[in-house]
Amino acid sequence: MGLKSYVKKNAYYDSVVLMQVTKELKKSEDINEVIVGMGTALNKELAGNLGLLTDEVKATTQNDFFVSLDGEDTVDMDEVLNKITELLNKKKTSGDEDYRPATLKSALKVMPEANLALFSIPGEYAYEEVKKALDENLHVMLFSDNVTMDEEKKLKDYAKEKGLLMMGPDCGTAIINHTPLAFANVIKPGNIGIVGAAGTGTQEVSVLIDKFGGGTSQVIGTGGRDLKEQIGGTMMLMGFEALEADDETEVIVLISKPPHESIAKKILERVKECKKPVVVDFIGGDTEMIKSYGAHACISLEDAAQKAVALAKGNTPEDFTGFSMDEGAVDEMVEKEVQKYRNTQKYVRGLYTGGTLADEAMMVLTESLKAVYSNKPKSPEFKLEDVFKSRENTIIDLGEDEFTLGKPHPMIDPSARVERMKQEGSDENVAVVLMDMVLGYGSHEDPAGEMIESVKEAKDSMASKGGHLTVVASVCGTEGDPQDLKATEQKLKDAGVILMPSNAQAVKFVDKIMKRIS
Amino acid sequence: MKIELMDKNLYVQLINENEASFRVHSVFNQACNLYTSQGLWLTLVSKNKWLPPNGIKLNHSRDFRDCYLQDELIRFSIRDQEIKLLNLCLHSLEINQKESWKNKSLKLEYMKAYLDLEGKSEAIGKVDLPKGVKSSYHSLEKALEENNLEKIKIAAQGLIGFGNGLTPSMDDYLTGRILMWKTWTMQSTAVKEEDYSRVIQEASKGRTTTASEWMIRFAAQGRCSEEIINFLHSYFSKSSGSVFEDALKEVLEIGSTSGEDLIYGMWCEGMRLLKKYEGGNSEWD
Amino acid sequence: MSKINELFDSELKVINLGLESFSDDLKLQKKAVVHVEWRPVAGGNKKLSSILNQL
Numbered sequence: 001m002g003l004k005s006y007v008k009k010n011a012y013y014d015s016v017v018l019m020q021v022t023k024e025l026k027k028s029e030d031i032n033e034v035i036v037g038m039g040t041a042l043n044k045e046l047a048g049n050l051g052l053l054t055d056e057v058k059a060t061t062q063n064d065f066f067v068s069l070d071g072e073d074t075v076d077m078d079e080v081l082n083k084i085t086e087l088l089n090k091k092k093t094s095g096d097e098d099y100r101p102a103t104l105k106s107a108l109k110v111m112p113e114a115n116l117a118l119f120s121i122p123g124e125y126a127y128e129e130v131k132k133a134l135d136e137n138l139h140v141m142l143f144s145d146n147v148t149m150d151e152e153k154k155l156k157d158y159a160k161e162k163g164l165l166m167m168g169p170d171c172g173t174a175i176i177n178h179t180p181l182a183f184a185n186v187i188k189p190g191n192i193g194i195v196g197a198a199g200t201g202t203q204e205v206s207v208l209i210d211k212f213g214g215g216t217s218q219v220i221g222t223g224g225r226d227l228k229e230q231i232g233g234t235m236m237l238m239g240f241e242a243l244e245a246d247d248e249t250e251v252i253v254l255i256s257k258p259p260h261e262s263i264a265k266k267i268l269e270r271v272k273e274c275k276k277p278v279v280v281d282f283i284g285g286d287t288e289m290i291k292s293y294g295a296h297a298c299i300s301l302e303d304a305a306q307k308a309v310a311l312a313k314g315n316t317p318e319d320f321t322g323f324s325m326d327e328g329a330v331d332e333m334v335e336k337e338v339q340k341y342r343n344t345q346k347y348v349r350g351l352y353t354g355g356t357l358a359d360e361a362m363m364v365l366t367e368s369l370k371a372v373y374s375n376k377p378k379s380p381e382f383k384l385e386d387v388f389k390s391r392e393n394t395i396i397d398l399g400e401d402e403f404t405l406g407k408p409h410p411m412i413d414p415s416a417r418v419e420r421m422k423q424e425g426s427d428e429n430v431a432v433v434l435m436d437m438v439l440g441y442g443s444h445e446d447p448a449g450e451m452i453e454s455v456k457e458a459k460d461s462m463a464s465k466g467g468h469l470t471v472v473a474s475v476c477g478t479e480g481d482p483q484d485l486k487a488t489e490q491k492l493k494d495a496g497v498i499l500m501p502s503n504a505q506a507v508k509f510v511d512k513i514m515k516r517i518s
Numbered sequence: 519m520k521i522e523l524m525d526k527n528l529y530v531q532l533i534n535e536n537e538a539s540f541r542v543h544s545v546f547n548q549a550c551n552l553y554t555s556q557g558l559w560l561t562l563v564s565k566n567k568w569l570p571p572n573g574i575k576l577n578h579s580r581d582f583r584d585c586y587l588q589d590e591l592i593r594f595s596i597r598d599q600e601i602k603l604l605n606l607c608l609h610s611l612e613i614n615q616k617e618s619w620k621n622k623s624l625k626l627e628y629m630k631a632y633l634d635l636e637g638k639s640e641a642i643g644k645v646d647l648p649k650g651v652k653s654s655y656h657s658l659e660k661a662l663e664e665n666n667l668e669k670i671k672i673a674a675q676g677l678i679g680f681g682n683g684l685t686p687s688m689d690d691y692l693t694g695r696i697l698m699w700k701t702w703t704m705q706s707t708a709v710k711e712e713d714y715s716r717v718i719q720e721a722s723k724g725r726t727t728t729a730s731e732w733m734i735r736f737a738a739q740g741r742c743s744e745e746i747i748n749f750l751h752s753y754f755s756k757s758s759g760s761v762f763e764d765a766l767k768e769v770l771e772i773g774s775t776s777g778e779d780l781i782y783g784m785w786c787e788g789m790r791l792l793k794k795y796e797g798g799n800s801e802w803d
Numbered sequence: 804m805s806k807i808n809e810l811f812d813s814e815l816k817v818i819n820l821g822l823e824s825f826s827d828d829l830k831l832q833k834k835a836v837v838h839v840e841w842r843p844v845a846g847g848n849k850k851l852s853s854i855l856n857q858l
Contacts, residue, residue, distance in 0.1 A: 010588075012544035012551075012684055012729070015774035038727050040679025040686060046648055062679060062727050100840045102767040106745075107818045107837045110566050110579075114837065115810055120821030125843050128760060129820065138818070139810055143825075163806040177815045179834050182825055218811060242807035412824075441828040482831070621858055628854045635848055759855030767842070 002077040005054040005068040020087050030072040039064040104132055118181060120144055127151040134158055142168030143182050149230050156234040166235060168223040172199035175219035183442030186480030190215020192308045193249035195239035197222045197256035200354025201301055203476055204503055205255055208305035210478045214312045217248040227259030233267050244274055251311045252278045253304055258285035268293035277311040279304050284363045300504035301360060324501045334512045340468030345431035346517055348510055349424045350395035351417050353410040357436045357503045358397040364507045368515055369393050375400055411443045414450035425458020425469055431517060432470045434510050436503060439477025448488040452495040459496055471497045474506040519594045522577040523569055526603040528560055532596055539593045542586050550582045559732045568744040571606050571736040608701050608740040615756040623792060625753055625762060629785045641778040642691045651680050665711045674721035683773055685730040690776045692718055694783020696737040701750045708795045745769050
């Protein structure tokens with residue numbers, strides 16, 4: 001048996017260090033008995049009872065620290081002791097650098113100047129916790145969903161009373177004071193302000209603004225349900241007013257799925273009074289109505305970005321309907337793909353991680369294809385019976401609940417899409433797979449890297465049957481994002497993916513292919 | 519040295535004694551214990567920490583181990599600064615709306631249930647005590663029932679200094695008992711017992727670490743740190759469930775098991791007092 | 804000036820409750836953030852929360 005002890009006179013270690021020492025000692029099963037403590041009479045008595053009272057421990061007094069342990073012959077006691085002394089003498093122990101308060105109140109003690117609380121806690125607890133933050137006059141971003149509509153209304157009304165931002169629930173994207181929050185990209189600073197009720201829609205517009213040479217002042221999220229009748233567009237209006245009063249903002253962009261008509265009117269009435277130019281994208285909504293209030297309507301998220309940048313530069317915005325490259329060249333690309341298909345290949349499968357981007361795809365493709373199945377279809381007759389099995393033309397939003405129960409969102413963990421890609425590739429009726437690739441903070445560190453194996457596998461599978469699988473994607477990311485944009489694009493191209501500069505163009509390209517096939 | 523907040527008691531003492539030089543006793547990441555030539559004990563804490571008794575909160579959160587060395591002599595003056603003072607005496611607890619008897623009972627139930635669920639296995643409430651300590655533990659309970667100060671002192675002598683941590687677990691437990699007793703008797707005239715905190719303080723002399731001796735001494739004076747005062751306030755006041763729980767969580771964060779042992783001690787004493795003076799006083803309702 | 808416009812004119816200082824990755828991302832960008840180790844009320848335990856609810 002090996003009995004060893006370590007004593008340090010007049011030594012005081014804090015609980016973090018002692019916990020690490022205890023943890024280290026518990027690692028080895030061959031350590032039979034151990035005592036860690038100060039040399040008080042009772043601790044020494046305990047050491048004695050455990051057979052751990054060495055002479056040096058006996059000689060300690062209550063302000064001396066000791067460790068005494070007994071282990072099997074298999075344990076190198078000297079090594080164990082070395083590890084312990086190392087831990088005790090380590091200047092910085094990891095994890096104790098940042099104090100982690102247990103509650104919001106104590107966080108405010110640490111940072112009394114805090115001005116925003118970002119919540120990503122389970123939805124069932126969100127209402128109570130968020131209310132506390134609003135009570136403390138903090139602006140709030142609530143990433144969580146599973147908050148009732150009633151709770152959302154109460155929180156937003158309370159926030160409005162206090163003049164505070166209440167971004168969410170279900171708000172995934174915001175960029176405040178040029179700081180990306182939750183899932184957001186790094187966008188060049190500029191004079192375009194955005195209020196978005198659609199997460200990846202906001203990301204796409206902000207990314208394209210950056211791409212077209214513009215920049216953002218503030219990007220405010222409202223959460224997906226803000227423009228529903230029950231909520232009434234409270235946050236969109238508050239955000240809008242703040243941007244109107246903001247000196248840095250010269251152009252305002254509003255993004256949302258088509259709101260309830262009365263809400264749309266309410267928003268547009270307010271927009272009408274605004275002296276700054278306003279671009280309104282009610283994705284697929286009534287463009288004539290928007291124009292009638294003096295705002296600029298949009299045909300796609302990309303179009304919204306183009307118009308915003310044009311206005312920001314003091315130019316006249318024009319509809320952007322086509323492609324960045326020469327249409328003739330696009331048609332050639334279409335032809336090249338179509339020629340390689342087997343005659344069984346006739347369908348498109350859209351595998352999306354971003355909800356709004358999936359919506360945009362569905363919007364465009366439904367016009368030509370009519371029947372587009374989905375887990376969240378435009379009309380109920382096209383709801384997939386089994387969301388895990390595509391049917392004919394299908395666009396899926398992998399970020400929806402049915403796919404994320406107990407699993408991280410696909411923007412964080414691409415594995416759900418990896419599996420689905422292989423599945424689609426083995427279906428000989430599929431001609432095209434369409435996908436998004438969202439970068440920025442919050443997203444996986446290398447989403448392209450995670451996908452390329454399955455892309456290649458899917459393509460090979462189709463090739464082995466004598467056909468050809470077209471994979472089309474767009475990357476929603478900027479040079480400033482933590483992922484490497486260039487490397488991402490290159491990886492995808494090397495895997496045979498056709499990259500388009502925006503989701504809108506990717507979808508239009510696919511649309512051309514589908515028209516050619518039929 | 520820019521001071522953000524200070525224990526009022528300490529301020530008065532330092533101002534009167536015009537103390538300016540202090541010996542460093544021990545240094546930690548976010549705290550540092552000092553003592554004066556007169557034997558006065560005080561603690562510097564970073565702005566991230568709650569204020570302890572005889573505490574001085576500085577307005578930075580740099581690692582104190584980069585700033586101070588054990589045994590070095592440091593000098594600073596509190597005279598030339600405008601300092602915010604905090605009263606850490608239980609006497610200063612202003613209970614505007616007293617909690618009902620029923621709710622105090624519920625809160626105790628909650629404390630115990632929370633410890634049972636979330637508590638560490640090394641904490642006093644869960645750990646297997648060695649024979650001698652266990653015997654003293656039960657002797658103490660009996661002695662407290664009888665309010666026999668001599669027996670309380672003897673029992674305490676068999677407990678103080680036991681357990682791990684800079685403030686050994688049993689010391690934290692005893693401190694919890696003392697603080698609950700003191701607050702309870704301040705809030706109610708129903709308790710007809712002699713204050714036993716002094717004998718526990720006497721029992722602690724030479725039996726435990728210096729830091730722990732001072733913790734017990736402060737408790738005997740009816741003084742404790744900010745988060746414990748907040749907890750006691752939320753216990754004795756009409757408070758919502760979530761406010762009470764948040765206050766509980768903050769105390770549980772202390773040390774590794776210190777907070778738990780403190781709460782366990784408070785629970786034991788609260789249960790004893792509730793049972794003994796149960797239904798006796800209409801003041802509670 | 805509205806509180807929102809005041810926010811636009813100040814340095815953003817965030818308290819993050821929930822996903823640690825959000826705090827990590829803010830730290831990566833050298834932004835001021837305090838992370839709260841948020842735990843549900845009563846540890847998410849039904850018995851505990853039923854006691855609390857009675858208070």
